[in-house]
Amino acid sequence: MNDLSRALEDEHSSLSDAFDEVLASGWLVQGPQHAAFEAELADFVGTTHVLGVASGTDALEIALRAVMPAGRTAVVTAANCGGYTTTAARRAGYTVRYADIAKDTLCLDASHLAAVVDESVGVVVVTHLYGRAADVAAVRAVCEPLGIAVLEDCAQALGAQGAGGRVGSLADIAAFSFYPTKNLGALGDGGAVATSSDSIADEVRALRQYGWSAKYTIGRDGGRNSRLDEMQAAVLRRRLPRLDGWNERRRQVVTTYVARASSRIEVLPAVGPGHVGHLGVVLCDSADELRRHLAERSIRSDVHYPIPDHRQPAFIEEYRAIELPVTEWAAQRIVSVPVFPELRDDEVERVADALGSF
Ligand SMILES: Cc1ncc(COP(=O)(O)O)c(C=O)c1O
Structure with missing residues (x-):
């Protein structure tokens, strides 16, 4: 990552x-x-x-x-x-x-x-x-x-x-x-x-x-x-x-993923100065299957974040009655893929290919 x-x-x-x-x-x-x-x-x-x-x-x-x-x-x-x-x-x-x-x-x-x-x-x-x-x-x-x-x-x-x-x-x-x-x-x-x-x-x-x-x-x-x-x-x-330059590179990487993603997934865009591409986040109805697809191609992924705060084990009793439908919907569907400024072009291509072939 x-x-x-x-x-x-x-x-x-x-x-x-x-x-x-x-x-x-x-x-x-x-x-x-x-x-x-x-x-x-x-x-x-x-x-x-x-x-x-x-x-x-x-x-x-x-x-x-x-x-x-x-x-x-x-x-x-x-x-x-x-x-x-x-x-x-x-x-x-x-x-x-x-x-x-x-x-x-x-x-x-x-x-x-x-x-x-x-x-x-x-x-x-x-x-x-x-x-x-x-x-x-x-x-x-x-x-x-x-x-x-x-x-x-x-x-x-x-x-x-x-x-x-x-x-x-x-x-x-x-x-x-x-x-x-x-x-x-x-x-x-x-x-x-x-x-x-x-x-x-x-x-x-x-x-x-x-x-x-x-x-x-x-x-x-x-x-x-x-x-x-x-x-x-x-x-x-x-x-x-150097930060603005690194942020620009992050946006470029995310934009390549957006352009190449298959119709089964949505890569959240990082366009213009209002986004600094900290993470490359994908929304997908079959998040586990996508992570397996990436792993088979030796591409690491992560989830930011898998457990919403109100469902964390330490406080779950306090929040049992609370429902946050969009938060819970997103937690089931998000997958993060590698984005950092030093990612090489061939590596970006490999991730983009994997997102395109899912
Ligand atoms: C959104 C957000 N807030 C706060 C923090 C906490 O920062 P730190 O790890 O430096 O305590 C992080 C990252 O770790 C974060 O991603």
């Missing part, structure tokens, strides 16, 4: 230079690389602030805590996004409710929100799934009159253009992951929170470092330690200028 060694080989000397710079600086956490990366990513995304943290899940948890209005305790999100928001929200002590997704985008359908929000809901999380910029404006239109904050989960879509700016700049706050297989990946875990609000940025700054309002002064309860280190920041700085 992904061969990270190709990018590492290609970037070997640039990454070595980055490590040398960090070693020479004597800084290992929250030093010059970290500060520069925060500023460069903020510039790229189009927000006033970016704050580095240790992972995308930490970014979600800290962002939720930073914008949850006082007295509210519930989060609403889609149930088909891998459970990261659910994990983060539950760890913060919030309850999670789910709204169904739209069949054409597989992203949160704003028209279902009214049925699940009440005065206990403080945040709605919109995930830009598979690389596609979701319709944040439609979600904000429901949330803003009710005093509900909107958080964008951009883990799969860094660089995608939404209506009015890049994803991450379209709502109150946003979370990013730099897990190695993400479109912008670190050499380990990493994450970030983005916002254009000074007061929310102050909250995030405190929450990511022990709740400190100043050194050794705990001004905010609920803090933790979640930092992005200098090595990762230096790597991410080297990679960020």
Whole structure:
């Protein structure tokens, strides 16, 4: 599905230079690389602030805590996004409710929100799934009159253009992951929170470092330690200028699959700046048969994601009565095929042939 060694080989000397710079600086956490990366990513995304943290899940948890209005305790999100928001929200002590997704985008359908929000809901999380910029404006239109904050989960879509700016700049706050297989990946875990609000940025700054309002002064309860280190920041700085080019290559790969797919399958398109081709996702009524067909041709596949959040074993009792028809329909039909920038043309051809001969 992904061969990270190709990018590492290609970037070997640039990454070595980055490590040398960090070693020479004597800084290992929250030093010059970290500060520069925060500023460069903020510039790229189009927000006033970016704050580095240790992972995308930490970014979600800290962002939720930073914008949850006082007295509210519930989060609403889609149930088909891998459970990261659910994990983060539950760890913060919030309850999670789910709204169904739209069949054409597989992203949160704003028209279902009214049925699940009440005065206990403080945040709605919109995930830009598979690389596609979701319709944040439609979600904000429901949330803003009710005093509900909107958080964008951009883990799969860094660089995608939404209506009015890049994803991450379209709502109150946003979370990013730099897990190695993400479109912008670190050499380990990493994450970030983005916002254009000074007061929310102050909250995030405190929450990511022990709740400190100043050194050794705990001004905010609920803090933790979640930092992005200098090595990762230096790597991410080297990679960020190449991101738009890598995203373009991902779109090309997906577009080849779309053009060659047999009539039994639908490859979700990744066209134009609103999609960064994070995953190549196929919808098929016979998903298991398709996966066998691919495996017989030595092509790996995966499912993102096979178990919707409300059907996860850890919480199934809480959600037995809940039905999300489109979410459940999609979970039975989705298959992911290899998409990453270093995929060679002959490999793209092989996957496209297999999708065409199914
Ligand atoms: C949509 C989404 N949100 C959040 C995360 C969590 O990021 P991390 O693995 O860095 O905690 C991921 C990926 O892992 C993701 O795909």
